Amino acid sequence: MARLSEIEIRESPLTYTNQRSWSFHRTGHHVRELLRYHLGRGYELDGSAKFSVIFGPRPENEKPLNTVLGVTWCYIEDFDVEDYMLRPVEVQQESILTELTKALLEAANTVGSDTAAITDAANAVRESGFAEEITIDKLARTTEDRKLRVRVYRCLGPRVGEYWEAKVFDSDNAVLGNEPMTACPHYLNYTDRFSKSTIGEALYQITSNRTGAIEYTLNLSPYLDNR
Incomplete structure (x- = not known):
């Protein structure tokens, strides 16, 4: 079934x-x-x-x-x-x-x-009050030196519809920045499009397993000085 x-x-x-x-x-x-x-x-x-x-x-x-x-x-x-x-x-x-x-x-x-x-x-x-911020664990990535970590959140609620954002953390788990991944409000399910993530020294990317296309890119360069 x-x-x-x-x-x-x-x-x-x-x-x-x-x-x-x-x-x-x-x-x-x-x-x-x-x-x-x-x-x-x-x-x-x-x-x-x-x-x-x-x-x-x-x-x-x-x-x-x-x-x-x-x-x-x-x-x-x-x-x-x-x-x-x-x-x-x-x-x-x-x-x-x-x-x-x-x-x-x-x-x-x-x-x-x-x-x-x-x-x-x-x-x-x-x-939940009809609103939640869901952590997408499979998309979390840490830089090789372990000084920066990117986590992805799927936010659902009446004011945002379905809004995705990435948060950048330092090694002490303090938030350095919030980066929008979709428009807000937004009304499409992107769980299939945001399938797999990779991270380099200055670049975090998400690709789709279905198409292989790069769906999201985050430049980490502005955060490198905070490491």
Whole structure:
């Protein structure tokens, strides 16, 4: 059974239009990513790698819950997106989390998967205050002389969406600088793009395992005098 790797939220095709000044899916990006994070890497939902939750009315030819080619989608039909967009952010994120949790539980129950993991993950998101700074340990690197260390953080929250930053530390673990890796706010999952890191005397780089492309470069020269 495939592990669940992505939770997606989107608006029903019956109500969606690109002629608006706002974007629905952005308001829930941090919620779905936090929920996916707290489910853990090994969680198996119903055999699908992707779970798509669609908010709004369901087309007549669509089933409320269906799986095709490793993707499961679930319609949340009793949901008014335009009314939702008028609500405070605190109400929005709780609403999204509640609906995602119910949809995941429905899918899990169809195959007898672990439902406690879903409720535990949802509770963890609430306890975090819907915002976390997640350390990406695999991307941490230390210079050969061990005087500088770079750590990478994935920040999720209502104000930043998904913002990545690198922090440079000295040998005493004091922060020398914070370096932005993405725009802020930002609403794309970069965990696949930021795959592997290397460090030299004056250069820290991140590459993508999928494409081999250099995705991020940090010049360490300004920090060398602080060693």
